[in-house]
Amino acid sequence: MKTIDVTLQVWRQDGPADPGHFDTIQVPGVNTDMSFLEMLDLVNERLISDGSEAIVFDHDCREGICGTCSLMINGQAHGPLRGTATCQLHMRTYNDGDTIVIEPWRATAFPVIKDLMVDRSPFDRIVESGGFITAETGGAPDANLIPIPKPVADAAMDAAACISCGACVAACPNSAANLFTAAKVSHLNLLPQGQAERYRRVEAMVDTMEQFFGSCTNHGECQEACPKEISIDFIAIMNKDYLKAKFKNSRLLSRT
Amino acid sequence: MLHLDAKIPDGPLDQKWTSYKFERKLVNPANRRKYDIIVVGTGLAGGAAAATLAEQGYRVKAFTFHDSPRRAHSIAAQGGINAAKNYKADGDSVWRLFYDTIKGGDFRSREANVYRLAEVSVNIIDQMVAQGVPFAREYGGLLDNRSFGGAQVSRTFYARGQTGQQLLLGVYQQMARQVGLGNIELHNRTELVDVVVVDGKAAGIVVRDLVTGEVASHSAHAVIMATGGYSNVFYLSTNAMTCNITADWRAHRKGAAFANACFTQIHPTCIPQSDDFQSKLTLMSESLRNDGRLWVPVNPDDTRSPDQVPESERDYFLERRYPSFGNLAPRDIASRAVKVEVDAGKGVGPLKNGVYLDFSEAMERLGVDTIRERYGNLFEMYERITGESPYKVPMRIYPAPHYTMGGLWVDYELMTTIPGLYSAGEANFSDHGANRLGASALMQGLADGYFVLPNTVSNYLAPQLGTRPVPTDHPEFQAAEAAAKARYDGYVAIGGTKSPDRFHLELGRLMWDYCGMERSRAGLEKALAEIPALHEEFRKDLRVTGDAHSLNQTLEKAARVDDFFELAQLTCLDALTREESCGGHFRVEHQTPDGEALRDDEHFAHVAAWGWTGDPGQPERNVEPLEFENVHLAVRSYK
Ligand SMILES: Cc1cc2nc3c(=O)[nH]c(=O)nc-3n(C[C@H](O)[C@H](O)[C@H](O)COP(=O)(O)OP(=O)(O)OC[C@H]3O[C@@H](n4cnc5c(N)ncnc54)[C@H](O)[C@@H]3O)c2cc1C
Ligand code: FES
16 A cells, blocks of 8 residues: 555536636545545545535446446546546556546537536437337246347347446547447347347437437547447447448338 | 334235235226326336336336436346246246245245245346346357355346346336337436425425526325435445435435334445545455355464465355355355454454455366356456456455345335335335345346336325326425425535535444444444434534535535434434344344344344334334244244
8 A cells, every 4th residue: 555646637617607627636645545536535525624615526336337437537538447437447557746637528418517527418318219129018028938149148248238428429539429329229239139129229329329429430439448348349230230221211111 | 103004915925916916906098197106216126117107108207316317326236136937947936036035034024025026026037138138148048047145046147247237227228218208207316305295195205406406396196216225324335325315214204114224234245445535345246156165264363375275274164154055145144254254363354354255166167267257347346446366366355234124114015104105126125124135136126116016006096086296386395395495505504624424434433333243232322322412513513515506416415414314323223122133133132152143033023113203313113013924934044
């Protein structure tokens, strides 16, 4: 265990309308076993005891699964470590004397609520438009009636591991949400249960995505930033399905 | 005294639920849209109820303080979900799951509720698979199972180490569909701050918009609360940071009885605390005990690295003490056994505050790849936090507060003692008695939300056809709103010196020291003297910076801690008055010579349901006797 001193440059913004600014905060005495968010807890304790307002940031599970934490750390979504959410980052990653810049996710689709907290509800809009399998409660057949080959179940699970944190959007130079949407689409489109709505789903979700987010130009930054290391291959799956969907859905329409 | 009628249907155990469903009153599909239902909490239990009731045609308003339903604490569940599918043909059945759950709960739950839970468990798996939950599969494509504590069959379904996440995504997606269709009106970042009762019935809720600080009312024909558990009363627990008791507590203060508060579960396998600044503890899933073996060096002064300690100098204490269940002894038993070793000075690690959970034998037997496939993400999580790789050195683990069996008292229909107010999931006290078996919380939350409430709510609603919800300008709503505003403004106005977190930390320490894994009369009496004093200090010396009219996390926390204080008192009082040891409640005065829990069925085979009297130090203890007609009250042995 060791103790280090760091300097934070933290984004403070009173509300969506406030232009916002950086505050410089000296943080002496940081134990390197602390998690990054515990370091912020410490800063907040000190701010409160000085009579100042605590820094607002989103967090909950603190074990990398709820997708609530969302910090841009030195320009990197969730900080420097691969496959790591902000809450899983520890201060042992930093050295004595480091300056750490902390900002919220920056994307037009994610307006700042306050300080480091943003509104990610466009993700919900995408799911509401088609990110589900219509299977109302009751009447489901026995679960083992449809065998699913292990590789298929595993691939669906790889996509379903997405925690909807928004790091992909924050990391993307275009603020595109293709990795998020592709993960959601692929999880369901790969499974036998998802086939009935496959093309309707992809079309609705992609169209909704485009209402809020920028377009993908294959930078691949999203994959690098993703705390769950979701692969951009899913974007290819989504694009393929989307093209097919355009064709199939218009054919269906012309028949009616 | 409260009137506690559990409304258990007549008839043989295995016919009760079927006959209830037939006898209950129905609302015809065309009339359902004439009813408003409020659902507070959108985790597994609340989300499943909201989605299903909306599908049935009711008008649903759902509330969560999270920014999206998919963030609920259910997302963090790792290990799995039980169901009596008997896919492994290893002798499982509805009866066996029922029996294991009753026994696991140390005979402190209701037979009829638990039987129903086991019965609908099979439908849950069908439902979740239909919705696209990618459960683990075998190469042949069929569903895979693993074992969990307290069972001798393999009935646990899982999705890698992320079962809760996958189940919650299933529920969230189903809810999202109903939101998209306009059948659910979803209020996120909105916290329940009071429950409103008019003419003795639940009329609605008062909420605070966390972004604007605005306080508002919503009314409905019925209110369902599924707001999770209260392990965070201990400050450090495995629960997510925002889990709290406010919703249950506000209902309790309005007349809902609170049952078995002292039945709290301490999970044996968590990463030991490393320092004082720690904000939460991380669970290492119970599933690890399928292949991991717990041990300590025989010699307390052994300082060798674990791989240097020969077999003969290791004590596999669970295998030794409980040969038939071994490392898969239930949580309460395993936790206490770990405590015994650490208290005896045999703890390992720099602070000597843990025991080993060792996979080397399993890695040898099954190969590293199999172990990686089964537990890879847990191993990685462990390494990230501790800087040590479980592939190389055994994990170190210690028990931590994890789950709360206690909660709002509910009858067979999941209705609280306030007519029209229901409670589901971890928030109610229902099915786990004094100890919950692993992988049964997800099962219960989904059973309540998908299969129980959608069948029981109509029984209350049907006779109200043609009535309108109480308007929110009713004086009761106005008074509750005014009180809520005054409460929040009040925290800001105190202007003391200590943050809500400081108070929470101190309260948590008291609870852990005196009402944790082991409880004594003297300790509980001490806690009951110190908690109100600390609460008094909180009222005088709290410091909340910022204001009540915008997003203020310090203020949110203050209100939650305020309610934890009162709950803490009730928990200690419940522990003090339950003069026996059972499940997660271990009173040092009541143990066998070899340190096992000593139950007192003659005096305590009952639920303690506490009524609010206005004085948190003097609640009223009511009793619902538990009748066992189908199982024999046995000494719970895992030896
Ligand atoms: C780390 C961990 C691992 C676990 N693993 C397993 C496992 O493997 N198997 C298993 O069966 N169980 C497991 N459990 C237990 C299980 O996850 C929980 O008991 C269960 O998910 C609780 O679900 P719920 O729907 O009752 O509540 P939650 O999921 O906690 O949801 C509560 C909801 O209520 C809302 N809420 C609360 N208060 C308010 C308020 N005042 N106003 C508005 N909204 C409010 C929240 O926003 C949230 O939406 C685990 C628990 C933990 C901590
Ligand atoms: S706080 Fe849950 S993922 Fe970081």
